Amino acid sequence: MKKVLLILMSTLILSGCVSQTTTVTIDGKASAVMEKKFSFGSPMMTDSLSKAVGDKFLQSVRTQNPDSLLKYKNSEDMGYIAVIKTENIAKKDIFASEPFFTPKNKKNLDCKQIKDETQCKANFVVNISSPEIEKTLKENQLTYQDLEPYILTLKLPVKADSHNAKFFDLNNFIYIWEIPAGVETPVNIDFTIK
Secondary structure (H helix, E strand, O other): OOOOOOEEEEEOOEOOOEEEEEEEEEOOOOOEEEEEEEEEEOHHHOOHHHHHHHHHHHHHHHHHOHHHEEEEEOOOOEEEEEEEEEOOOOOOOOOOOOOOEEEOOOOOEEEEEEOOEEEEEEEEEEOOOOHHHHHHHHHOOOOHHHOOOEEEEEEOOOOOOEEOOOEEEOOOOEEEEEEOOOOOEEEEEEEEEO
16 A cells, blocks of 8 residues: 555644644554644744643643653744654544544544545534633733634545535645634545545
């Protein structure tokens, strides 16, 4: 079976300096590596809103894999990177502990192995909101509409059987969702790795 690649990238930008990016790589054996990066932006510009969202990020990472978290800092940027692994996406949902993802059925990413195929359905709702973020927004006289949208990008090794992505590039099998903060946004896509 040829090596296949599935990349899920998501970016959350708050107050122009905070971003969250998630990249999931799945190989031909259906094992996955998730790299999550939470950036505060410039060390001189970290604000209370950044810290509130950062706390939510750290909570989700510690739930998934407490040993995976690394802190980084350079002259332009600072934040956290986490690497989370799973041996087989058909046995374990790699997105199970994502704090802003709620599955419509039992799993965010539901995959089944049938002979030489891995059939997958991603069917979940994304809602970028929490009491911590709401409290900090209120303290800064901001609303969810003041935040940049969360961008979810899914790159598949094959054309999706179906999807509800807002933007897509069928030549490269890239699917992109633009998700406003504070609003429930459904994400669904079906694909089969052969």
